[in-house]
Amino acid sequence: MFSGPGPSDGSNDNAMRFTRDLDFNARDFERVRDLIYRRAGIVMAENKREMVYSRLAKRLRLHGMNRFGDYLDRLEARAESEEWEAFTNALTTNLTAFFREAHHFPVLAEEIRRRGTGIKIWCAGASTGEEPYSLAMTVREALGPAASQVKILATDIDTEALNTARAGVYSLESVEKLGDGRCRQFFQRGSGTRAGKARVRPELAAMIDFRQLNLVTGAWSINGPFDIIFCRNVMIYFDKETQTEILRRFASQMKPDGLLFAGHSENFSFLSQAFRLRGQTVYTLASPSSRAMPDASR
Numbered sequence: 001m002f003s004g005p006g007p008s009d010g011s012n013d014n015a016m017r018f019t020r021d022l023d024f025n026a027r028d029f030e031r032v033r034d035l036i037y038r039r040a041g042i043v044m045a046e047n048k049r050e051m052v053y054s055r056l057a058k059r060l061r062l063h064g065m066n067r068f069g070d071y072l073d074r075l076e077a078r079a080e081s082e083e084w085e086a087f088t089n090a091l092t093t094n095l096t097a098f099f100r101e102a103h104h105f106p107v108l109a110e111e112i113r114r115r116g117t118g119i120k121i122w123c124a125g126a127s128t129g130e131e132p133y134s135l136a137m138t139v140r141e142a143l144g145p146a147a148s149q150v151k152i153l154a155t156d157i158d159t160e161a162l163n164t165a166r167a168g169v170y171s172l173e174s175v176e177k178l179g180d181g182r183c184r185q186f187f188q189r190g191s192g193t194r195a196g197k198a199r200v201r202p203e204l205a206a207m208i209d210f211r212q213l214n215l216v217t218g219a220w221s222i223n224g225p226f227d228i229i230f231c232r233n234v235m236i237y238f239d240k241e242t243q244t245e246i247l248r249r250f251a252s253q254m255k256p257d258g259l260l261f262a263g264h265s266e267n268f269s270f271l272s273q274a275f276r277l278r279g280q281t282v283y284t285l286a287s288p289s290s291r292a293m294p295d296a297s298r
């Protein structure tokens with residue numbers, strides 16, 4: 001059986017109606033907010049109470065528990081518990097799509113052609129894989145067969161999303177939106193029990209190294225410096241202090257002429273002196289010394 005996509009956004013509490021059969025009070029919600037902030041840097045807005053309930057209720061039911069307080073007590077009592085991973089996976093938002101924010105891809109294609117096969121790309125916050133596979137398709141289209149020499153690092157904190165990404169199996173509906181040419185060149189149609197699905201072709205999958213990486217805590221065990229970093233629609237979940245620190249670390253992982261691609265609502269100009277805007281949500285290092293530059297807020 002193919003695994004399905006990660007949880008959808010589900011952020012509009014007003015649109016949701018739940019029967020609450022589990023005990024979940026205001027203090028439990030505050031505890032969840034505090035724990036996910038410390039674990040992943042994610043700032044859970046106050047209006048996400050119903051979303052938190054619905055996502056974590058599945059975990060409680062799985063453990064046969066009725067009270068969020070008991071679940072959280074157990075979680076906090078065991079720092080090494082595997083449940084931490086499931087807790088984090090449940091609370092991330094994995095909304096993504098192939099060639100999302102399409103205006104970035106012609107810019108990327110031009111950079112790839114200019115830089116050639118020695119290019120290094122990092123997709124940070126890769127979710128269920130649609131973004132890194134879009135990067136890989138763009139590399140293929142720009143470089144032809146030589147593209148197989150290019151490696152793309154794709155990371156995310158969410159292990160379930162990464163499993164979906166590694167499997168590379170998507171609904172035919174989402175793949176067909178890419179058009180006939182891309183569909184045939186980069187995907188294999190499923191049949192029998194896999195009808196209605198399409199799998200990424202092995203040569204495209206081989207270009208991507210999927211790895212778990214938490215942007216917020218601990219060391220980044222990655223192999224920079226990178227020509228290109230895509231980190232789109234990830235920083236929106238963090239506060240300014242966390243964003244500033246991640247930008248400082250991105251700067252140190254980029255080649256002097258590297259590019260950082262951000263999401264449509266992410267503006268880094270006011271957060272870090274290390275980056276300057278080069279195009280629509282595309283940033284470059286302000287100067288070669290930016291790689292070691294302390295950020296504006298420190």
Ligand SMILES: C[S@@+](CC[C@H](N)C(=O)[O-])C[C@H]1O[C@@H](n2cnc3c(N)ncnc32)[C@H](O)[C@@H]1O
Nearest residue numbers: 040092095096125127157158214215232233234
């Ligand atoms: C909305 S998705 C964005 C996916 C893709 N970049 C795009 O724009 O379509 C946000 C992703 O950020 C990941 N994420 C959240 N906190 C993270 C952290 N601390 N470290 C790494 N990834 C994180 C989530 O797991 C999720 O897959």
